[in-house]
Amino acid sequence: MKEKQFKHKQAWVKTFFHARGFKCTPQRLAVLSVLKNSPKHLSISEIHSRVREFLPKVGLATIYRTLETLEELGLVVKVHLEDGCHSYTVVSREHGHPMVCVRCNRVFEFRECPIDRMSKRLSRKTGFAIETHFLQFLGKCQDCKR
Amino acid sequence: MKEKQFKHKQAWVKTFFHARGFKCTPQRLAVLSVLKNSPKHLSISEIHSRVREFLPKVGLATIYRTLETLEELGLVVKVHLEDGCHSYTVVSREHGHPMVCVRCNRVFEFRECPIDRMSKRLSRKTGFAIETHFLQFLGKCQDCKR
DNA sequence: AATCCAATTGAGAATTTTTTTCAATTGTAA
DNA sequence: TTACAATTGAAAAAAATTCTCAATTGGATT
Numbered sequence: 001m002k003e004k005q006f007k008h009k010q011a012w013v014k015t016f017f018h019a020r021g022f023k024c025t026p027q028r029l030a031v032l033s034v035l036k037n038s039p040k041h042l043s044i045s046e047i048h049s050r051v052r053e054f055l056p057k058v059g060l061a062t063i064y065r066t067l068e069t070l071e072e073l074g075l076v077v078k079v080h081l082e083d084g085c086h087s088y089t090v091v092s093r094e095h096g097h098p099m100v101c102v103r104c105n106r107v108f109e110f111r112e113c114p115i116d117r118m119s120k121r122l123s124r125k126t127g128f129a130i131e132t133h134f135l136q137f138l139g140k141c142q143d144c145k146r
Numbered sequence: 147m148k149e150k151q152f153k154h155k156q157a158w159v160k161t162f163f164h165a166r167g168f169k170c171t172p173q174r175l176a177v178l179s180v181l182k183n184s185p186k187h188l189s190i191s192e193i194h195s196r197v198r199e200f201l202p203k204v205g206l207a208t209i210y211r212t213l214e215t216l217e218e219l220g221l222v223v224k225v226h227l228e229d230g231c232h233s234y235t236v237v238s239r240e241h242g243h244p245m246v247c248v249r250c251n252r253v254f255e256f257r258e259c260p261i262d263r264m265s266k267r268l269s270r271k272t273g274f275a276i277e278t279h280f281l282q283f284l285g286k287c288q289d290c291k292r
Numbered sequence: 293a294a295t296c297c298a299a300t301t302g303a304g305a306a307t308t309t310t311t312t313t314c315a316a317t318t319g320t321a322a
Numbered sequence: 323t324t325a326c327a328a329t330t331g332a333a334a335a336a337a338a339t340t341c342t343c344a345a346t347t348g349g350a351t352t
Contacts, residue, residue, distance in 0.1 A: 018320090021328095022328085022329095023318085023319050023320075023327095023328060023329065024319075024320095025318080025319070025328090025329065025330080027329085027330075028329095044309085044310090045309095057330095057331070057332095058330085058331080059330070059331045059332065059333095060309095060310090060331095061310085061311075061312085061330080061331075061332085061333095062329085062330060062331070064309095064310065064311080065329080065330085078230075080226055080231060080280055084224075084231065085226060085230065085231045086309090099272065099274050099276070101274075102277070108272070108274060110268070110272065110274075114260060114261065114264055114268075115260065115281070118260055122256070122260075122283075123285075126245065126254070126256065127287075127288040128245050128247075128254060128256075128283070128285055128286070128287055128288065129285045129286045129287075129291045130245070130283050130284075130285040131248070131284055131285040131286065132283075132284045132285070133281065133282065133283045133284065134226055134280070134281070134282045134283075134284070135261070135279065135280070135281050135282075136279065136280045136281075137268075137274070137276050137278075137279045137280075138276070138277055138278045138279065138280070139269075139274055139275045139276040139277040139278070140274070140275040140277065141273075141274055141275075142273040142274065145275045164349090167299095168299085169298095169299060169300065169347085169348050169349075170348075170349090171299090171300065171301080171347080171348075173300085173301075174300095190338085190339090191338095203301095203302070203303095204301085204302080205301070205302045205303060205304090206302095206338095206339090207301080207302075207303085207304095207339085207340075207341085208300085208301060208302070210338095210339065210340075211300085211301085232338085
């Protein structure tokens with residue numbers, strides 16, 4: 001069942017890559033799959049070692065390059081934490097915002113963006129032409145808040 | 147006039163440091179002053195070289211340590227950009243959110259937080275106990291939008 | 293003003309992270 | 323199948339960050 005889902009997603013991603021002029025490589029699929037199957041955000045080296053379980057000879061540089069590509073394509077985002085922003089998570093939708101549990105590190109997605117609605121108003125008010133925004137919530141998930 | 151302002155702020159900061167059990171050192175004052183006097187966000191090495199204009203023998207490690215301290219004290223924040231988050235800017239108020247001009251790098255502060263108001267509602271809606279949030283705007287400032 | 297002590301610093305080494313280079317490999321369009 | 327540009331692996335290089343430790347210093351106490 002999980003396999004089936006994976007295949008299905010692979011097919012979708014393949015089209016997605018091609019439509020944007022990128023090749024669909026096993027390395028890219030693996031990084032994406034690792035992130036999709038992790039409820040928690042993952043650091044570069046965590047991603048690297050998990051990808052290596054499937055593709056043992058993937059180099060670290062490839063992980064860097066792949067994450068850059070996937071981020072550019074809007075498939076993954078950096079998670080910004082107190083001590084920097086070196087972790088990644090998938091985003092299933094445009095303009096969803098990650099809610100990160102500081103206890104278990106799981107990432108949930110908040111789908112309605114409260115900023116979008118007021119973005120124009122903010123621009124008018126401030127004279128600043130807002131192009132994008134970065135919004136992320138930190139807190140405790142249902143399980144962790146006890 | 148600029149001097150006077152600086153002196154005034156120094157006095158305030160001194161109290162601020164002492165109240166939290168930190169020493170008020172020339173290095174800390176210099177980093178803070180450099181950031182306060184820069185309309186743009188600054189990278190670690192930019193901060194380092196500007197601080198060196200006043201205190202020529204400050205080491206890079208001190209800049210790292212100082213920024214960590216100032217961030218902990220809520221006096222400065224990291225600016226998160228497309229390519230990472232390695233720049234800093236002062237924040238004049240709690241819960242102001244930076245609006246960063248992608249063209250001139252200047253940072254303006256948006257003082258009303260649209261999230262605060264809805265934070266409780268979001269928590270109720272999602273079951274996620276939101277503790278903090280990170281919000282930042284990217285766009286073009288009045289001067290740069292032409 | 294002098295003393296003392298813990299906090300802080302400077303200098304450089306060590307470590308970690310990220311980028312670059314380049315030959316070999318590999319998707320995929322034709 | 324073939325050809326070619328994109329991608330990769332491996333290792334080196336560069337950059338960023340942290341660590342160590344002796345020396346210094348801010349400021350509380352006298």
